[in-house]
Amino acid sequence: MTAAPRLFTTPFAALFAAALVFFTSGNVVLPVASRFAAGPLHADATGVGISIGAFAIAALALRPVVGWASDRFGRRPLLVLGGALTVVALLFHLVATTLPLFVVARSLLGIAEAFFFVALLAAVSDLAPPERRGEAINIGSLAVYLGLAFGPFLGETILGLAGFNAVWLAAAAMAVVATLLTLLVPETAPGTLRQRETGERPPRTPLIHPAGLLPGFLIMTGTWGMAAYFAFLPLYTTELGMGGAGLPFAMYALIVVVLRIVFAKLPDQIGAARLSGVALVGSAVGLGVLGLVGSPIGVYIGTAIFAFGIAFLFPALMALAVARVDETERGTVVGTTTAFVDLSFGMSPAILGALVASIGFGGIFVASALFAFGGSVLLRLVRDTLVRPVVPSPGTLPG
Numbered sequence: 001m002t003a004a005p006r007l008f009t010t011p012f013a014a015l016f017a018a019a020l021v022f023f024t025s026g027n028v029v030l031p032v033a034s035r036f037a038a039g040p041l042h043a044d045a046t047g048v049g050i051s052i053g054a055f056a057i058a059a060l061a062l063r064p065v066v067g068w069a070s071d072r073f074g075r076r077p078l079l080v081l082g083g084a085l086t087v088v089a090l091l092f093h094l095v096a097t098t099l100p101l102f103v104v105a106r107s108l109l110g111i112a113e114a115f116f117f118v119a120l121l122a123a124v125s126d127l128a129p130p131e132r133r134g135e136a137i138n139i140g141s142l143a144v145y146l147g148l149a150f151g152p153f154l155g156e157t158i159l160g161l162a163g164f165n166a167v168w169l170a171a172a173a174m175a176v177v178a179t180l181l182t183l184l185v186p187e188t189a190p191g192t193l194r195q196r197e198t199g200e201r202p203p204r205t206p207l208i209h210p211a212g213l214l215p216g217f218l219i220m221t222g223t224w225g226m227a228a229y230f231a232f233l234p235l236y237t238t239e240l241g242m243g244g245a246g247l248p249f250a251m252y253a254l255i256v257v258v259l260r261i262v263f264a265k266l267p268d269q270i271g272a273a274r275l276s277g278v279a280l281v282g283s284a285v286g287l288g289v290l291g292l293v294g295s296p297i298g299v300y301i302g303t304a305i306f307a308f309g310i311a312f313l314f315p316a317l318m319a320l321a322v323a324r325v326d327e328t329e330r331g332t333v334v335g336t337t338t339a340f341v342d343l344s345f346g347m348s349p350a351i352l353g354a355l356v357a358s359i360g361f362g363g364i365f366v367a368s369a370l371f372a373f374g375g376s377v378l379l380r381l382v383r384d385t386l387v388r389p390v391v392p393s394p395g396t397l398p399g
Contacts, residue, residue: 011186012127012136015079018181019120019143022083025174026113027151029090031234031245032159032167033106038235040164041099045235049353052231054103056345058110059117063342064207066118067335071328074189075123076182082116083179090172094165110342118338122331125322126188133322138264138315142257149253156246190327209329212336214382215321220340221375222280222313225287225368227348229306233299236361242296248303255307260315272316272323273383279316280376282309284369291365302365309372314341 037043037051070078089108096102121137128136158167229252234245242248267275286306289298321337322330352364359367 006129009127011188012124012140014181014184014186015120015123015127016140016143018079018083018178018185019116019140020146021174021181022086022116022178023144023147024151024154025086025090025147025171025178026109027147028155028158028171028174029093029109029151029167030148030155030230031152031249032155032164034231034234035159036164037099037102041097041102043099045353045356046350047099048235049231049349049351051099051103051106053227053346053349054106055110055113056227056342058107059114060110060339060342060346062111062114063118063339064332064335066114067122067209067332067338068207070119070122070331070335071189074187075119075126075331076185076187078115078119079123079182079185080179082112082114082119083175083182085112085115086175087172087179088112090168090175093168114342118331118335121318121334121338123185123188125330125334126190126327132265133319135264135267137318137322138260138267141315141318142260145253145256145260147253149250149257152249153246156244189331207332207335209325209333209336211324211329212321212333212339214385215317216337216340218276218280218375218379219314219317219337220344221378222283222310222372223341223344224348224371225283225306225365226310227345228352228364228368229287229290230345231349232352232356232361232364237296237299239361240294240296240299242299248299251300252303252307252310255304256311259308259311263312266312267316267319272320273379275312276316276320277376277379277383279309279311279313280372280379282306283313284309284372284376287365287369287372291362291367291369294362 034048034052037048041047041051043051066078086109089105089112092105092108093102096105120140120143124136124140125133154170155167158170230249233248237243237245237248283306286302286304286309288302289305290302292298293302318334318337321333325333348368352367355364355367
């Protein structure tokens with residue numbers, strides 16, 4: 001029996017280490033940002049939603065360009081730039097004494113994340129054997145959730161001990177470490193490596209790749225509620241007398257991490273399309289419990305079910321998107337697909353934040369559950385389309 005191609009190489013390990021520190025840094029500020037906006041900056045629920053959503057809106061604006069640039073110029077420069085910009089953005093939080101300045105700081109952080117995250121997923125896809133690509137994306141994206149498992153708890157601990165400025169400084173120090181680690185990651189972009197060997201420039205690709213549109217929209221139906229969860233759970237848990245969202249956030253992240261480790265090969269084994277359908281239903285049920293059971297028990301049970309759904313949603317649909325294109329277009333399709341995550345994280349907090357006064361926090365989670373369930377129905381209708389290769393029209397951008 002032929003052994004499976006090796007996945008855990010030295011470059012893969014270096015990339016994972018850089019990503020782990022990077023996303024821990026970003027998640028340190030996650031539960032603190034909404035409190036900072038609502039507290040020292042005196043923002044209402046709409047203002048909190050706008051400030052949190054600014055991160056994703058800025059990332060959305062850059063994501064397609066970054067995806068195209070990663071195919072044209074390589075993954076490594078974008079990883080380094082993303083880490084360096086994160087340091088700058090977090091230090092800017094120190095002078096964000098008004099809501100507009102805080103929105104600018106959050107926007108810079110979103111731009112930095114756009115550079116890093118697209119390059120990360122494209123590089124993971126480059127390094128993976130084709131038959132293990134779903135597993136590779138599953139494991140590579142674990143860095144996000146390991147960061148989410150430790151970052152929020154660390155952020156709330158630092159906030160309690162030393163205040164907001166200490167949180168920004170601690171996160172910036174971690175981002176410095178992440179930037180240094182990216183220097184250990186070799187270039188992986190097939191087009192860039194080919195150009196170095198032969199002088200042949202990578203082919204022209206569009207900024208928006210058609211192969212990423214449908215998977216991206218389906219991801220958005222699931223991450224709409226995820227955006228609401230991260231933006232408003234700290235306020236919701238305070239309303240319920242829980243004293244903070246650090247523990248639910250850590251629980252959510254740990255469940256995702258365990259499921260992705262134990263079932264890392266599931267997208268390749270049972271099919272990414274089938275798995276993502278189950279994931280959307282799980283997300284919908286978890287959000288429904290979270291919204292309908294207005295108690296700490298409801299928060300924990302809803303979080304557990306929701307985490308089950310999210311654990312498999314993104315890796316499965318991302319693997320489908322990448323599998324539909326040529327290797328020289330991976331960065332572009334990653335940029336297109338992940339832009340829908342930014343779209344949901346940008347629109348969801350702002351729209352749902354405006355509805356909190358009329359339907360409450362529970363109501364916005366129920367609305368998000370209905371959107372996720374609608375995504376599961378759509379997926380069932382278009383599942384055959386998702387596995388067909390897509391060839392973009394060349395020449396959308398000058399070479």
